[in-house]
Amino acid sequence: MSASAGEVARPTLRVRGLLGRAEPILITGGRAVADYREAFVGIDVAKQRNAVAIAEAGREGEVRFIGEVDASDTSMHRVIQRIAAKFDRIHLCYEAGPTGYGLYRLIRSLGHECTVVAPSLIPRKPGDRVKTNRRDALSLARLLRAGELTAVWVPDEDHEAMRDLVRARAAAVETLRVHRQQVGAFMLKHGRAYPRTKNWTMRYLRWLQEQRFDYPAHQIALQEMVEAVRISKERVERLERVIEDFIPNWSLAPIVRALQTLRGVDLIVAVTFATEVGDVSRFDSPRQLMGYLGLVPGERSTGETIRRGGITKAGNGRVRHMLVESAWTYRHPPRIGKAKLYRLEQAPPKVREIAWKAQARLTTRYRKLVGRGKRTTVVCTAIARELIVGFMWAVAREARST
Structure with missing residues (x-):
């Protein structure tokens, strides 16, 4: 950086920066300008639009809200590149949530650091009762600069695919549990008690088929509930077989x-x-x-x-x-x-x-x-x-x- 007309350029000094390393400072006309600039970007992600805020390095660094942009990869790529052009280094973060890790992988592919934050461990002020996308993005940028955010572990794409399959099986088990509970509640409401202790055996299913009701609507309701249990059980077994097939080729x-x-x-x-x-x-x-x-x-x-x-x-x-x-x-x-x-x-x-x-x-x-x-x-x-x-x-x- 050259001194403008009328200014006397003095030698470049090196001072200890906030990150513990020496940063070059050029003093011109009594004003210090850092050659190395760093920024911390907080992103409040959503389904359609992401709110973006930026906090410049230093205790007195400016914290400002950039705006909301489209959540597509093209728009986020453009915004990240525009921010990166103004700084030597940028750190980005967003909360883990239903949007997944696509934004994380996009940021990493651009060569920048990204932190996926654990939402339950974000420091929050007890008296703060206002929550908006703008305030969340500004808060993330400030906390990232202060080092107060806790990162979650981000799996690779192959690991994430296997995890989604296992979670799909867990969701199927929960659905099976709910359907079985509905059958039990239905029988209890009509005063039908199974004489044995262990349910959902072949003997229990045969006992359900032997039940007769005065109204055909009750009979149809029971048959539909039992059929839902059968379909849910087959789904669980099918997913377990798929998991077993995928295991040998998994890392x-x-x-x-x-x-x-x-x-x-x-x-x-x-x-x-x-x-x-x-x-x-x-x-x-x-x-x-x-x-x-x-x-x-x-x-x-x-x-x-x-x-x-x-x-x-x-x-x-x-x-x-x-x-x-x-x-x-x-x-x-x-x-x-x-x-x-x-x-x-x-x-x-x-x-x-x-x-x-x-x-x-x-x-x-x-x-x-x-x-x-x-x-x-x-x-x-x-x-x-x-x-x-x-x-x-x-x-x-x-x-x-x-």
């Missing part, structure tokens, strides 16, 4: 196979863990993974007073639910069944050692906690938190390294 197939050596972990639990958690190497310890899954106890302490409550239930609920369900299998004495024997024979020696150590320790832990009078629900949560997550973390890391 995390070794981890899925290794996880199945653990007691209580079948194909669906293993593939759900792999798709939702991803690369376990991003967690330095099992404790970090426990916190990610919301299996650590909450705490509200002040001074010398320590108050701990139930688990936080933050993070990924799909994996947490399946792990707690898997923990129920450890109420039985340690043993290796036929299915697990086959899995263990296919696994490396180190994985087999971890799997047996987990079974012996988990069953002992379960009996001790029950013997101390703990409720079984609390015991299963403790098993899932303290041991299952730790052993699954160890097995996944071992499978990743082999």
